[in-house]
Amino acid sequence: MIYIKPEILDRINTWLTPAFDAETQQIIKDSIANNPEDIQESFYKDLEFGTGGMRGIMGVGTNRINKYTLGKNTQGLSDYLHKSFPNETPKTVIAYDCRHNSKSLAKVVADVFSANGIEVYLFEDLRATPELSFALKHLNCHCGIVLTASHNPPEYNGYKVYWQDGGQLVPPHDNAIINVIDNLDYADIKFEANDDLIHYIGKDVDDVFINASVNNGSFNTSEVAKDDLTIVFTSLHGTSITAVPETLKRAGYKNVHIVKEQEIPDGDFPTVVSPNPEEPAALKMALELANKVNADIVIGTDPDCDRLGIAVRNSENELQLLNGNQTMLMMTEFLLKQWKKEGKITGKEFIASTIVSTPMLNNLANSYNVESKIVLTGFKWIAKLIHDYKDLNFIGGGEESFGYMVGDFVRDKDAVTSTLLACEIAAQAKANGGSLYKELIDLYVEHGFYKEHLISLTKKGIEGAQEIKQMMIDARKNPLTLVNGSKVVKIEDYQLSVSKNMLTGEESVIDIPKSNVLIYYTEDGSKVALRPSGTEPKIKFYISVNTTLNSASEFKTVENQLDAKIAAIVKDMQLS
Numbered sequence: 001m002i003y004i005k006p007e008i009l010d011r012i013n014t015w016l017t018p019a020f021d022a023e024t025q026q027i028i029k030d031s032i033a034n035n036p037e038d039i040q041e042s043f044y045k046d047l048e049f050g051t052g053g054m055r056g057i058m059g060v061g062t063n064r065i066n067k068y069t070l071g072k073n074t075q076g077l078s079d080y081l082h083k084s085f086p087n088e089t090p091k092t093v094i095a096y097d098c099r100h101n102s103k104s105l106a107k108v109v110a111d112v113f114s115a116n117g118i119e120v121y122l123f124e125d126l127r128a129t130p131e132l133s134f135a136l137k138h139l140n141c142h143c144g145i146v147l148t149a150s151h152n153p154p155e156y157n158g159y160k161v162y163w164q165d166g167g168q169l170v171p172p173h174d175n176a177i178i179n180v181i182d183n184l185d186y187a188d189i190k191f192e193a194n195d196d197l198i199h200y201i202g203k204d205v206d207d208v209f210i211n212a213s214v215n216n217g218s219f220n221t222s223e224v225a226k227d228d229l230t231i232v233f234t235s236l237h238g239t240s241i242t243a244v245p246e247t248l249k250r251a252g253y254k255n256v257h258i259v260k261e262q263e264i265p266d267g268d269f270p271t272v273v274s275p276n277p278e279e280p281a282a283l284k285m286a287l288e289l290a291n292k293v294n295a296d297i298v299i300g301t302d303p304d305c306d307r308l309g310i311a312v313r314n315s316e317n318e319l320q321l322l323n324g325n326q327t328m329l330m331m332t333e334f335l336l337k338q339w340k341k342e343g344k345i346t347g348k349e350f351i352a353s354t355i356v357s358t359p360m361l362n363n364l365a366n367s368y369n370v371e372s373k374i375v376l377t378g379f380k381w382i383a384k385l386i387h388d389y390k391d392l393n394f395i396g397g398g399e400e401s402f403g404y405m406v407g408d409f410v411r412d413k414d415a416v417t418s419t420l421l422a423c424e425i426a427a428q429a430k431a432n433g434g435s436l437y438k439e440l441i442d443l444y445v446e447h448g449f450y451k452e453h454l455i456s457l458t459k460k461g462i463e464g465a466q467e468i469k470q471m472m473i474d475a476r477k478n479p480l481t482l483v484n485g486s487k488v489v490k491i492e493d494y495q496l497s498v499s500k501n502m503l504t505g506e507e508s509v510i511d512i513p514k515s516n517v518l519i520y521y522t523e524d525g526s527k528v529a530l531r532p533s534g535t536e537p538k539i540k541f542y543i544s545v546n547t548t549l550n551s552a553s554e555f556k557t558v559e560n561q562l563d564a565k566i567a568a569i570v571k572d573m574q575l576s
Contacts, residue, residue, distance in 0.1 A: 004032070004036055004039070004040055005040070005044075008040055008043050008044050011043040011044075011062055012028060012032070012039065012043050014186070015028055015043075015060070015061070015062075015068075015186075016028060016029075017187075019185070019186045019187040019189075020068065020186065024060055024066075024068070027060045028060055028061075031060070039061070040462070041061075041063065041461055041462065042059060042060060042061025042062070042063050042064050043061045043062050043063060044063060044462055045062065045063050046062045046063065046069075047062070047063055047064070047065070047069055049161075049169070049174060049178065053158055053159055053160030053161060053168065053169075053535075054073070054158055054159045054160075055149045055150070055152055055156055055157070055158035055159075055535045055536075056069075056156065056157070056158070057155050057156055058100065058101055058155060058156065058157050065105070065149075065156070065157040065158065065159070067105065067108045067191075068186055068189070070105055070108060070109055070159055071108060071109075071112050071186075071189040071191060072181060072184055072186055072188075072189055073159060073161075073181055074108075074109050074112040074113060074145075074189075075112055075116070075181075075184055075188055075189045075190065076177060076178075076180040076181030076184055077113075077143065077161065077177055077180075077181075078090075078112065078113055078116035078118055078190075079116075079180050079184075080173075080176065080177045080180050081118060081142055081143060082116070082117075082118075084142075084173075085142055088142075089117070089118070089119055090118045090119070090142045090143070091118070091119040091120075091121070091139065091140065091141040091142055092113055092118055092119070092120055092121070092141050092142060092143045092144060092145065093120075093121040093122075093123075093132065093135045093136050093139055093141045093144045093145075093201070094106050094109055094110055094113075094120060094121070094122045094123065094132075094144070094145045094146070094147075095123045095126075095127045095128075095129065095131065095132035095135070095144070095145075095146045095147070096123070096126055096127075096146065096147035096148065097126055097127075097129070097146070097147065097148040097149075097238065097239050097303050097304040098126050098237060098238050098239055098265035098266060098267050098303055099147070099148065099149060099154070099156070099157050099267040099303065100154065100157070100267040100268075101157060102126065102147045102148070102157060102267070103125075103126070105147050105157065106122065106123075106145075106147045107122070108191070109145055109147070109159075110122045110193070110198050111191055111192070111193035111198075112189060112190060112191060113197075114193045114194040114195070114196075114197040114198050115190035115191065115192050115193055115194055116190055117194070117197070118197065119197050119199070120197055120198045120199065121135070121139055121141065121199050121200075121201050122198055122199070122200055122201070123135075123200075123201055123202065123205075124200045124201065124202040125202065125242075126239045126242065126265060127206075127239055127242055127243075128239045128240055128242060128243045128304065128305035128306070128415070128416055129146050129148060129160070129239075129304040129305060129306045129412060130209075130305065130306060130410045130412055130413070130414035130415070130416050130417070131205065131206070131209045131243060131416070132144050132145075132146045132162065133162060133166045133167070133410045133411050133412045133414075134166070134205075134208075134209045134212065134409065134410050135201070135205050135209065136162055136164075136166050137164075137165070137166045137411075138205065138208060138209070139201075139205075141164070142163075142164055143161060143162060143163055143164070144161070144162035144166075145159065145160065145161055145162070146159075146160045146162075146304065147159060148160065148303065148304035149303075150302055150303065150304055150306070150307070150535070151274065151275050151276035151277070151278070151302040151303060151307070152535070152536065153274065154267055154268050154269055158535075161177070162411075162412075165383065165386070165387045165411055166383065166410065166411035166412070167379075167380055167383025167384060167386070167387065167411035167412065168378070168379070168380035168383065168412065169380065170380050170381065170383075170384045171513060206242070206243070206246075209243070209416075210243060210246055210247050210250060210416075211250070212409050213243070213247045213414075213416045213417045213420060214247060214250050214251045214420065216406050216407050216409055216417050217247075217251070217406055217417040217418070217419075217420035217421045217424065218251050218420065218424060219334075219338045219424050219428075221252075221424050221427050221428055221431075222431065223252060224431065225427040225428060225430065225431035226251075226252045226253050226254070226423075226427055227254060227255065228427070228430060228431065229253065229255060229296050229297065229423060229426055229427040229430060230255045230257070230293060230294060230295040230296050230297075231248070231253060231255060231256045231257065231295060231296070231297055231298075231299065231423060232256075232257045232258075232259065232286050232287075232289050232290040232293065232295040232297070232298045232299070233245065233248070233256055233257070233258050233259070233286070233298075233299050233300070233419070234258070234259035234262045234263075234283065234285065234286040234298075234299075234300040234301075235258075235259075235262060235263060235265075235300075235301055235305075236262055236269065236272060236275040236277070236282060236300055236301060236302065236303065237262050237264065237265055237266040237267075237268075237269045237270070237271070237272075237275060237303065238265060238275060238301060238302060238303030238304065238305060239265065239303060239304055239305045240301040240305035240415060240416065240419075241258075241263055241264075241265065243305065243416045244301065244305070244415070244416055244419050245258060247416055247417075247419070247420055248419070248420060248423065251420050251423075253423055253427075257289060257290075257293050257295065259285050259286050259289055261285060262285060262286075269303070271285060272284075275302055275303050276302060277300045277301060277302055277307055277308055277309025277402055278307075278309060278324065278401065278402050280321055282300060282309065283298060283300045283309055283311060283321065286298045286299075286300050286311075287311060287319050290311070290319055291319065295319075296312065296313060296426055296430060296435075297310065297311070297312050297422065297423065297426045297436070298310065298311040298312075298319060299419050299422060299423075301415040301419065302402075302415070305415045305416060306379075306403060306412060306413040306414065306415055307401065307402040307403045307413060307415055308327070308402060308403075308404075308415040308418055308419055308422070309321065309322075309402055310322045310327050310422055312426060312435065312436045312437050313435055313437060314437045315437065315438070315441075315555075315556075320437060322440075323400070323452060324357075324398070324399065324400040324401050324402040324403070325357060325358040325360070325400045325450070325452045326440055327398070327402065327404065327422070328353065328357065328358070328361065328398035328399065328400070328404055329358065329360060329361065329364065329440070329443060330422075330425055330436060330439065330440055330443070331396060331398065331404050331406070331418065331421055331422070331425070332351055332361060332364055332395070332396055332397075332398065333364055333439075333443060334421070334424070334425045335351075335395050335396045335406070335421075336351070336364065336368045336370065336395065339368075339395055340368060344393075345368060345369065345370060347369060347370075348391065348392050348393060349370040349371070349392060349393045349394075349395050350365075350370055350371035350372065350373050350385070350389065350392050350393070350394060350395065351364070351365055351370060351371070351372055351373075351394075351395050351396055351397055352372070352373045352374070352375060352382045352385055352394070352397030353372070353373075353374055353375075353382075353397055353398060353399060354374065354375055354376065354377045354378070354381070354382075354399040354400070355374055355375070355376060355377065355492075355494070355517060355519065355529065356377055356399070356400060356517070356519075356529045356531060356540075356542040357398070357399045357400040357452075358400065358450050358452055358544060359450065359527065359544060359546075360447055360448060360450035360546070362374075363447040363448060364443075364447060367446075367447065370395065371392065373385050373389075375512060376494070376512060376513060376515045376517070377399065377401075377515075377517075377531065377534070378399075378534070379399070379403060379405060379411075379412050379413045380412075381512075381513075382397045382405060383405075383411040383412065385397075386408045386411065394407065394408045395407070398413070399413075400452060400454070400542065403415075404418040404421075405418075406418060406421055422436075425439075438552070441549075441552045441555050442552065444549045444555070445549050445550070445551060445552060448546050448547070448548060448549070449546060449547055449548065449549040449555075449558055449559070449562065450544060450545075450546040451544070451545055451546065451559065451562040451563065451566065452542065452543065452544045453542075453543045453566045453570070454540060454541070454542055454543070455540070455541040455543070455570060455575045455576075456533075456538045456539075456540050456541075457538060457539050457540075457541075457575070458536075458537060458538050459537055459538065459539065460537045461537070464537050465537065468532050468537075468538075468539045469532075471530075471539055472516060472518065472530065472532060472539075475518050475530055476493065476495075476518065479491055479518075479520075480520055480528075480573075481502070483520055483522045483526060483528055483569060483572065483573070484522075484526070484565070484568045484569045484572040485572075486522040486523045486524040486526060487502075487522060487523040488502050488520050488521070488522055488523075489501070489502055489503055489521055489522060489523050490502060490520075490521040491518065491519070491520055491521075492510060492517075492518070492519040492521075493510075493517075493518055494510060494512070494514060494515045494516070494517040494518070494519075495514055495515065495516050495517070495518075496514075497509055497510045497511075497512075497514055498510065515531075516531065516532055517529060517530065517531045518530045518531075525545070525546050525547075526543070526544065526545045526546075526565070526569065527542075527543070527544040527545075528541065528542070528543050528544075528569065528573070529541070529542040541573070541575055543566055543569055543570070545562050545565045545566055545569070546562070547561070547562065
């Protein structure tokens with residue numbers, strides 16, 4: 001018989017009080033009797049806000065997504081809104097994705113807000129996450145919520161909170177709201193809706209958002225070039241079907257082939273193991289269709305439509321998947337080129353990326369005389385830059401995990417506008433007798449050939465969380481001195497906010513918020529970052545290597561050399 005720890009049993013007993021409905025109490029009693037291991041997992045901690053909000057498995061318990069955990073968050077947020085805007089009636093907008101229970105949980109959240117005297121704009125049906133960020137500012141709301149678990153498995157859901165500027169919560173609001181939530185009891189949640197304060201929205205906002213996406217993602221591509229580009233698109237059973245096809249249509253792209261088997265939103269994601277465009281298997285059906293119709297470009301988006309995966313024709317005319325860093329580089333360079341062409345680069349512009357993304361972005365920025373700002377993982381930090389540097393113009397920014405943001409009209413990663421932008425790049429390249437892939441190689445010749453690789457180790461449950469924690473403790477106690485035979489010359493510890501030169505012993509302060517990230521830099525220019533995921537039970541290792549590429553004709557040979565170097569690092573660090 002499994003022993004339930006007393007502190008966990010105290011948490012469980014709280015949920016057996018009248019503040020919780022009879023169905024919830026019965027599920028708990030049945031689990032104690034029949035599945036005590038599962039009930040411990042469900043109650044051993046509270047779900048926490050990570051890089052992408054709060055995500056977790058749906059079910060009963062403090063460590064699960066359910067009406068009570070979301071209700072408590074929303075009650076705390078309601079209290080904070082009234083405190084922050086004492087002379088106003090706070091307004092919020094709520095969207096949700098295709099996941100099981102998203103619609104009903106969104107209604108619970110709306111009910112709690114309205115019960116607290118907060119005006120609510122609730123989307124009538126599922127919508128893409130970037131539309132939520134856009135709608136928040138468009139409707140002059142004080143905050144926004146989207147119910148989504150992004151690309152996590154079907155049993156997950158999540159809750160992302162956005163503030164007035166359209167970006168996700170960042171300091172000081174995030175910690176202040178968490179403190180309010182932590183001081184609440186579940187009995188404090190007001191579930192009784194004031195229906196007069198709940199307004200349903202839909203096509204009226206869609207039209208404005210899609211038009212804005214077209215305006216921000218179009219760059220004088222000729223009709224002939226658009227007609228000559230053949231596109232395959234898949235929504236992977238997610239929300240992008242509500243926005244991407246119409247955006248491409250309004251932008252003038254006619255040859256768009258949609259993967260029909262994945263067109264209908266479905267929280268089970270029946271045709272894929274994982275609805276994650278980072279994983280090649282997720283785009284298998286799209287690639288098959290692309291070969292049938294001889295498509296130039298393949299694009300797939302994740303369930304809430306904030307990230308996208310892209311495949312283009314390589315030098316052998318085969319479809320080649322781009323990684324997130326490559327997509328980010330191509331989009332950023334294209335935007336920089338357009339801004340320069342239009343005479344808009346004045347020295348007061350910036351692009352942005354994250355500490356675990358490719359260092360090559362800095363080279364791009366320098367060549368166009370714009371600033372490159374590097375932040376923690378997560379687009380909330382890029383959105384914060386826009387808020388903090390109002391005297392600078394934001395061009396675009398992205399991160400290695402397949403997300404990109406075009407301009408500042410949406411303050412989160414946006415697969416709607418980015419899909420259009422990718423088609424613009426591909427169409428113009430083809431019209432000029434080249435290809436997106438060829439232009440990527442040209443970038444490597446000009447700015448250096450950088451190659452990245454990600455290793456994710458999944459560690460589930462209580463033991464997994466402890467194992468990940470211990471791995472980071474061990475890495476700090478016994479830092480590497482060599483990586484694949486190359487001397488470690490610098491270590492950045494973002495939890496301690498210290499950058500240390502390992503040759504001189506000199507230390508300097510890292511002036512960005514603390515985060516559980518450790519980065520090694522080696523003598524030969526390699527970079528290895530260690531970071532526990534903020535939204536999944538994983539620890540991630542980000543590897544970056546680079547060298548010069550003298551000509552496009554040497555691309556394959558040099559790429560093989562970099563791949564071999566990455567493989568050697570993986571073996572040396574025993575990550576395989």
